[in-house]
Amino acid sequence: MNFSQNRALEWVSQDLQPFVLGLLVLTAIARFLYVLWPKWKIFQRAPFEDRLNSPVKRLGHTFRTAFLQVKMFKEAGAGWMHALIFWGFLIFLLRAAWFFFIGFFPTVELAGSGCETLYLYLKDCLIVLVILAATYALYRRTVVKPERLTLSMEGIVILVLILAIMVSDALFDAAWQARNPQAVLNGIWLGSLIAPVLSVLGADIVVHLHNLAYWMHVVCILYFLTLLPGSKHFHIITSIPNVFFSNIYGRGNQLYRIDFENEELENYGVSKIEEFSWKKLLDLHTCTECGRCDVVCPALASGKPLSPKQLTVDLRDHLNSETPFLLDDNLERLESPSLLGGIINDETIWSCTTCGACEEECPVMIEYVNKVVDLRRGLVLMEDRYPAEFANAFKSLEAHSNPWGFGSNTRADWAKELDIKTWDKNNPTEYLYFVGCNGSFDERGKKIATAVVKSLKSAGVDFSILGNDEGCTGDPARRAGNEYLFDMLASKNAELFKEKSVMKIVTHCPHCFNSLKNEYAEFGVELNVIHHSELLALQGGSEVKTDDRVVYHDPCYLGRHNKIYDAPREVIADNVDPKAISEPATSRERGTCCGAGGGRFLLEEKTSTRVSHQRVDQLMESNPDTIAVSCPFCVLMLEDALKAKNLHDKVKVKDISELGNEP
Numbered sequence: 096m097n098f099s100q101n102r103a104l105e106w107v108s109q110d111l112q113p114f115v116l117g118l119l120v121l122t123a124i125a126r127f128l129y130v131l132w133p134k135w136k137i138f139q140r141a142p143f144e145d146r147l148n149s150p151v152k153r154l155g156h157t158f159r160t161a162f163l164q165v166k167m168f169k170e171a172g173a174g175w176m177h178a179l180i181f182w183g184f185l186i187f188l189l190r191a192a193w194f195f196f197i198g199f200f201p202t203v204e205l206a207g208s209g210c211e212t213l214y215l216y217l218k219d220c221l222i223v224l225v226i227l228a229a230t231y232a233l234y235r236r237t238v239v240k241p242e243r244l245t246l247s248m249e250g251i252v253i254l255v256l257i258l259a260i261m262v263s264d265a266l267f268d269a270a271w272q273a274r275n276p277q278a279v280l281n282g283i284w285l286g287s288l289i290a291p292v293l294s295v296l297g298a299d300i301v302v303h304l305h306n307l308a309y310w311m312h313v314v315c316i317l318y319f320l321t322l323l324p325g326s327k328h329f330h331i332i333t334s335i336p337n338v339f340f341s342n343i344y345g346r347g348n349q350l351y352r353i354d355f356e357n358e359e360l361e362n363y364g365v366s367k368i369e370e371f372s373w374k375k376l377l378d379l380h381t382c383t384e385c386g387r388c389d390v391v392c393p394a395l396a397s398g399k400p401l402s403p404k405q406l407t408v409d410l411r412d413h414l415n416s417e418t419p420f421l422l423d424d425n426l427e428r429l430e431s432p433s434l435l436g437g438i439i440n441d442e443t444i445w446s447c448t449t450c451g452a453c454e455e456e457c458p459v460m461i462e463y464v465n466k467v468v469d470l471r472r473g474l475v476l477m478e479d480r481y482p483a484e485f486a487n488a489f490k491s492l493e494a495h496s497n498p499w500g501f502g503s504n505t506r507a508d509w510a511k512e513l514d515i516k517t518w519d520k521n522n523p524t525e526y527l528y529f530v531g532c533n534g535s536f537d538e539r540g541k542k543i544a545t546a547v548v549k550s551l552k553s554a555g556v557d558f559s560i561l562g563n564d565e566g567c568t569g570d571p572a573r574r575a576g577n578e579y580l581f582d583m584l585a586s587k588n589a590e591l592f593k594e595k596s597v598m599k600i601v602t603h604c605p606h607c608f609n610s611l612k613n614e615y616a617e618f619g620v621e622l623n624v625i626h627h628s629e630l631l632a633l634q635g636g637s638e639v640k641t642d643d644r645v646v647y648h649d650p651c652y653l654g655r656h657n658k659i660y661d662a663p664r665e666v667i668a669d670n671v672d673p674k675a676i677s678e679p680a681t682s683r684e685r686g687t688c689c690g691a692g693g694g695r696f697l698l699e700e701k702t703s704t705r706v707s708h709q710r711v712d713q714l715m716e717s718n719p720d721t722i723a724v725s726c727p728f729c730v731l732m733l734e735d736a737l738k739a740k741n742l743h744d745k746v747k748v749k750d751i752s753e754l755g756n757e758p
């Protein structure tokens with residue numbers, strides 16, 4: 096830093112300068128706190144949620160996601176643009192501190208340490224890059240206008256302010272250099288480049304430009320500060336905390352258990368905005384409205400009335416408008432404060448497949464699935480309102496522990512001819528094979544379960560089943576908002592696991608896998624759960640590999656929710672000629688949902704295109720003979736879609752266990 100630059104300011108005398116600057120700073124801080132205070136009070140009153148555990152892990156996650164901006168680079172142009180603005184912002188925080196220091200202490204001499212040359216060099220490089228990035232951002236907002244962006248005057252004002260801060264910084268250095276042509280400003284290459292141009296304007300103008308640059312710089316920074324808490328750019332303040340407090344335990348583990356024994360509990364789920372936890376309210380204030388979530392949402396793409404971005408914006412706007420009423424009981428509202436059916440339509444809430452694609456894309460780690468499930472809990476448990484198909488499924492789950500109403504005493508019928516051991520506590524096998532409702536009752540599902548059994552046997556896995564004692568994990572009830580029913584089903588299974596000393600489970604259903612692995616610990620059982628793809632991947636494949644063209648579809652609850660992407664691909668590679676395997680355009684973290692998740696496999700899809708049809712269109716791009724899957728619900732959805740498109744004779748859908756075992 097060149098510490099003598101401060102001596103040249105003339106617009107305000109050196110005696111008065113600290114007072115003028117102090118007045119500006121105090122005004123800006125007062126305005127900032129005035130707008131921030133109600134938001135802070137709302138956070139304080141919101142239901143508690145523990146997001147302070149594992150602070151070291153959280154710091155590492157924050158460094159990668161917030162400071163290195165790793166999620167941004169999924170999208171080359173806009174990603175780099177945003178990352179550069181952010182890094183520039185961090186570097187310029189130090190520079191801003193220096194500007195205020197020389198304003199408050201115009202006569203104090205600071206000794207340089209030598210590091211400032213590098214810093215100033217870097218700072219000038221960043222000025223150029225941030226000016227380019229902000230200009231590109233302005234161009235996108237005013238000329239390109241991408242559909243996913245929310246275009247507002249506020250966004251343009253912020254970009255103009257960023258440009259003004261950058262330009263005034265460079266101008267300040269350039270004017271100082273023009274006034275002091277003999278001085279050597281180490282590191283300030285940009286100012287030195289511009290200085291000769293300014294010198295042509297004459298000494299008087301250069302003096303005014305120098306003063307103008309200083310005051311423009313500090314006023315723009317202070318104005319920027321006052322804009323933040325009352326605008327959507329509040330995310331500039333909340334983004335880093337939101338990343339720090341985000342769910343670091345995996346997407347599969349983000350729903351909380353309700354304590355139904357607690358008689359003081361007044362709400363189950365959420366029907367009013369203030370019932371969301373403080374972290375969920377922080378999410379709402381953190382949305383940058385970039386629209387990345389909308390681009391990947393299968394519900395929105397298939398014409399359902401659900402835009403994740405709009406859901407957040409609607410909740411945030413409602414939170415802001417409700418804030419005065421929440422803080423003052425004497426104020427009377429004109430409208431009902433209920434979210435359900437008012438601010439958010441029921442169909443929007445039921446449209447979500449809980450696939451997690453939006454969360455995977457969101458650069459500031461906003462969580463959706465837990466909010467959607469909170470709202471579903473509100474609808475089911477507080478308002479007793481849900482689709483008719485769910486009513487039947489809930490009754491069947493309660494009476495027979497499966498969503499279709501088959502007698503629970505027929506659960507193990509599929510296995511009668513297969514010579515499978517039943518779990519014996521006194522002589523346990525290494526694994527319990529948890530079959531799930533689909534494998535136990537659905538005709539197509541039974542064929543998959545049979546193929547899994549054959550694969551496990553030929554791989555030499557020591558396993559047995561629970562037979563008719565097995566019950567639904569409760570996953571469809573939980574995703575559909577019926578937490579009470581989930582609690583009942585999960586408690587029953589957990590008791591059974593404890594009673595029978597079950598500890599290691601293999602399952603082929605990613606929904607059972609997710610629930611048993613991530614959600615049963617709250618019910619007092621620590622299970623070691625493995626997906627059949629992980630076991631089969633260890634065994635190697637058949638000697639004769641098929642050369643049928645195969646494309647793999649990632650199930651959301653195996654992939655995005657539990658990060659198992661490679662094991663199923665290894666099983667495919669073990670059974671299929673590598674030249675015949677292709678990846679769909681959207682796969683792995685960006686794989687598109689088949690439409691079954693969130694309990695939606697139980698619903699008739701009446702609005703617009705079916706999600707499964709959309710996914711089949713994507714998978715058909717590589718002209719496959721077989722669509723390989725590792726989830727029985729994906730098999731059902733994709734087979735139905737192929738039938739509807741009259742492609743079922745041409746293309747087969749197979750679970751990975753069926754690749755070496757024809758059904």
Ligand code: SF4
Nearest residue numbers: 392447448450451453
């Ligand atoms: S979880 Fe999936 S369906 Fe639900 S809002 Fe996000 S992207 Fe859309």
Ligand code: SF4
Nearest residue numbers: 382383385386388457
């Ligand atoms: S939720 Fe995340 S991805 Fe979606 S608009 Fe907001 S910041 Fe962007």
